[in-house]
Structures are given as C-alpha cells and as structure tokens.
Amino acid sequence: MDNTTYLAGCLSAALLVIGVLSWLLARYRRRNDERRVQAQELLQSLQRYSEWVCAQRLAAVFQGEGAEAAAALDRACTIRQACFSELSGDMAELLAVHNRLINFLGTQQALWLRDPEHWLESEHDKRFMALWRQHRSTLQALLDKLEKAASVRIRPATTPRRGQSTYA
Numbered sequence: 158m159d160n161t162t163y164l165a166g167c168l169s170a171a172l173l174v175i176g177v178l179s180w181l182l183a184r185y186r187r188r189n190d191e192r193r194v195q196a197q198e199l200l201q202s203l204q205r206y207s208e209w210v211c212a213q214r215l216a217a218v219f220q221g222e223g224a225e226a227a228a229a230l231d232r233a234c235t236i237r238q239a240c241f242s243e244l245s246g247d248m249a250e251l252l253a254v255h256n257r258l259i260n261f262l263g264t265q266q267a268l269w270l271r272d273p274e275h276w277l278e279s280e281h282d283k284r285f286m287a288l289w290r291q292h293r294s295t296l297q298a299l300l301d302k303l304e305k306a307a308s309v310r311i312r313p314a315t316t317p318r319r320g321q322s323t324y325a
Contacts, residue, residue, distance in 0.1 A: 189308065195240040196307035202236065203296060205229035210258065210292055214285055219266040222259055230255065243306055247299040254291050261288055 209226035213219065230252075237248045261284065269276040 192240060192307050195236050196303055199233055199236040199241070199303060200300070202229045202233035203299070206233065207292070207296060210255075210289065213258075213262060214282070214289065219262040221263070241303065241306055244299060244302055247295070247302055250295045251292070251299055254288065254295050258288050258292065261285070 206226055206229040209223055209229070234248060234252075237244050265276065265279070265281050265285075268279060
C-alpha cells in the first residue's frame with residue numbers, strides 16, 4: 158500500500174469519525190433545546206393554572222373549575238408525561254392539592270348558599286390560604302425539579318398581593 162492510499166484512508170476514517178461525532182452532538186443539542194422549549198411551555202401552563210388558583214380568593218362565587226384552568230392543568234400533565242417523567246411524583250402532589258382545593262371551594266360555595274351565617278363563621282379565607290400555601294410549596298418543589306431536569310432558569314415565585322399576578 159503506498160503512502161497516498163494510506164493517507165487517503167486515514168483522512169476518510171477521520172472524516173467519518175468527525176461526521177458521526179458531529180451528528181451525535183447535534184442530536185444531543187437538539188434534544189436539550191426541545192426539552193427547554195417543553196419546560197418553558199410547562200412553566201407557562203403552571204403559571205396560568207396558578208393565576209386561576211390565586212384568583213379564587215377574590216372570586217365572590219365559585220363557578221367550578223374554569224375551562225382555562227382545566228386546560229392549563231391538562232396541558233401541564235400532558236407535557237410532564239411526554240417529556241419529564243421524573244416529575245411524576247411532584248405533579249401527582251400538585252393534582253392532589255388541586256383536588257382538595259376544588260373540594261373545599263365547592264363545599265364552601267354550597268355552605269354559603271345554604272347557610273351564609275355559618276359560612277361566615279367557617280374561617281373560609283384562613284382555610285383557603287392554608288390550601289393556597291400548600292399549592293405554592295408543591296408548585297415551588299415542582300419548579301425546582303423542572304429547573305434541574307431541563308437546565309432552565311426559572312424566576313422565583315413571589316407571594317401575590319391582592320390583584321397581583323402569581324409570578325413577579
């Protein structure tokens with residue numbers, strides 16, 4: 158084998174290795190980029206849902222779970238299931254808090270309609286705020302794990318004041 162053929166073979170092998178490595182790196186980066194996009198969409202869905210939860214404190218009458226809140230929570234569950242299986246426990250905890258919140262609000266609404274005086278004595282706001290704090294701590298744990306899982310920086314959530322959004 159002469160030198161030219163040997164060098165051509167080595168060059169071809171080197172180019173093949175570089176091509177495979179380039180393809181692998183591009184694939185890895187594309188997956189990470191897609192995961193970041195999904196994380197941002199999950200974050201937006203959770204934000205819309207959290208804003209609905211916050212708005213329930215100011216609502217005069219509980220109308221049941223709003224269509225937008227249900228859609229946002231459903232979208233968050235769909236994204237979590239498709240892309241972030243490691244968040245399943247935290248999402249289950251958030252759904253459990255959601256169910257307790259819906260049950261509480263429905264019960265309070267029925268009590269308000271049936272016996273307004275007893276409803277006033279039931280410390281509705283105090284009990285709602287306890288559920289809201291559970292929601293916030295569960296959501297924050299989920300967001301912390303999402304940040305680690307997707308390598309996405311998430312702005313810290315703040316406690317909303319009346320009329321203020323859930324996120325600063």
